[in-house]
Amino acid sequence: MLKQLKEDIQAVFARDPAARNTLEVLTTYPGIHALIMHRVAHELWTKDCKGSARLLSSFSRFATGIEIHPGAKIGRRFFIDHGMGVVIGETAEIGDDVTLYHGVTLGGTTWNKGKRHPTLEDGVVVGAGAKILGPFTVGKNAKVGSNAVVTKEVPPETTAVGNPARFITKNKPKDDEENRRRDYAESIGFQPYAATQDQSDPILDGMRVLLDRIQLNEKRMNTLCQRLSLLDPTFKKQQLNEQPFSDEELKIIEEAKRECEAQSSQSKA
Numbered sequence: 001m002l003k004q005l006k007e008d009i010q011a012v013f014a015r016d017p018a019a020r021n022t023l024e025v026l027t028t029y030p031g032i033h034a035l036i037m038h039r040v041a042h043e044l045w046t047k048d049c050k051g052s053a054r055l056l057s058s059f060s061r062f063a064t065g066i067e068i069h070p071g072a073k074i075g076r077r078f079f080i081d082h083g084m085g086v087v088i089g090e091t092a093e094i095g096d097d098v099t100l101y102h103g104v105t106l107g108g109t110t111w112n113k114g115k116r117h118p119t120l121e122d123g124v125v126v127g128a129g130a131k132i133l134g135p136f137t138v139g140k141n142a143k144v145g146s147n148a149v150v151t152k153e154v155p156p157e158t159t160a161v162g163n164p165a166r167f168i169t170k171n172k173p174k175d176d177e178e179n180r181r182r183d184y185a186e187s188i189g190f191q192p193y194a195a196t197q198d199q200s201d202p203i204l205d206g207m208r209v210l211l212d213r214i215q216l217n218e219k220r221m222n223t224l225c226q227r228l229s230l231l232d233p234t235f236k237k238q239q240l241n242e243q244p245f246s247d248e249e250l251k252i253i254e255e256a257k258r259e260c261e262a263q264s265s266q267s268k269a
């Protein structure tokens with residue numbers, strides 16, 4: 001217990017530049033007070049002294065403004081900065097080296113019993129006022145921006161911001177497919193796509209699908225034009241009057257025509 005307390009105090013020095021000495025941390029940090037009381041309340045809860053555990057956590061809430069249900073599982077070096085208004089539900093699970101700021105809720109969205117609060121893996125940071133609601137996982141080292149409202153799983157190493165939260169994954173290696181899409185998007189002057197390629201967002205995912213579809217349809221149209229110009233030599237002229245061909249399309253049609261002529265001269269010979 002003492003070893004754990006030492007680690008918890010070290011975590012304050014590591015994550016709060018304003019912390020000056022151990023006495024100050026022990027006497028003026030509500031996050032530390034709430035954590036000490038929670039560790040005792042959780043012991044009581046697991047030893048089936050549920051009434052005493054609830055009483056202690058209610059006192060802790062009164063004294064610190066931080067409400068942690070005694071059933072919540074909390075790992076090592078947990079730090080709640082400022083603290084006021086933090087709520088941690090009964091079935092929440094928190095890994096090691098997690099940081100919460102004031103006003104954070106780790107809450108549920110159902111009145112049913114069973115797992116209904118989130119699991120925060122090691123190294124997660126949750127900004128002031130963020131709400132994480134539901135029995136899903138926030139992956140290792142993920143960050144949740146202040147005031148974000150998160151209602152679905154957050155992948156590891158990801159930043160979730162906004163309401164509803166959108167995910168930002170930095171330094172994601174771009175694969176060939178992604179590069180092809182970006183080049184195509186830029187070639188048709190589709191700037192917003194290129195500007196937001198690092199973000200995972202349902203609208204952007206939809207745009208990716210549309211871009212692939214447009215590219216496929218263009219290929220099909222080019223092939224059809226090729227075939228039609230072979231069947232009907234006036235086709236190219238008619239099309240020019242209605243909707244001019246692009247340089248690329250004209251090149252394809254010319255190539256197809258040359259191939260066709262070569263083939264027909266071979267068969268004549």
Ligand SMILES: CC(C)(COP(=O)(O)OP(=O)(O)OC[C@H]1O[C@@H](n2cnc3c(N)ncnc32)[C@H](O)[C@@H]1OP(=O)(O)O)[C@@H](O)C(=O)NCCC(=O)NCCS
Binds near residue numbers: 101144146147160162
């Ligand atoms: C999210 C956070 C952790 C920053 O993470 P990051 O990975 O460094 O993200 P960036 O600063 O590069 O921002 C990435 C994008 O998210 C946006 N963003 C950052 N924080 C945001 C927030 N809280 N709400 C909405 N959007 C936010 C940025 O504007 C940027 O948008 P853009 O790509 O359109 O320009 C930080 O902004 C945050 O909210 N920290 C909590 C701090 C806190 O609560 N402190 C309380 C001290 S008392």
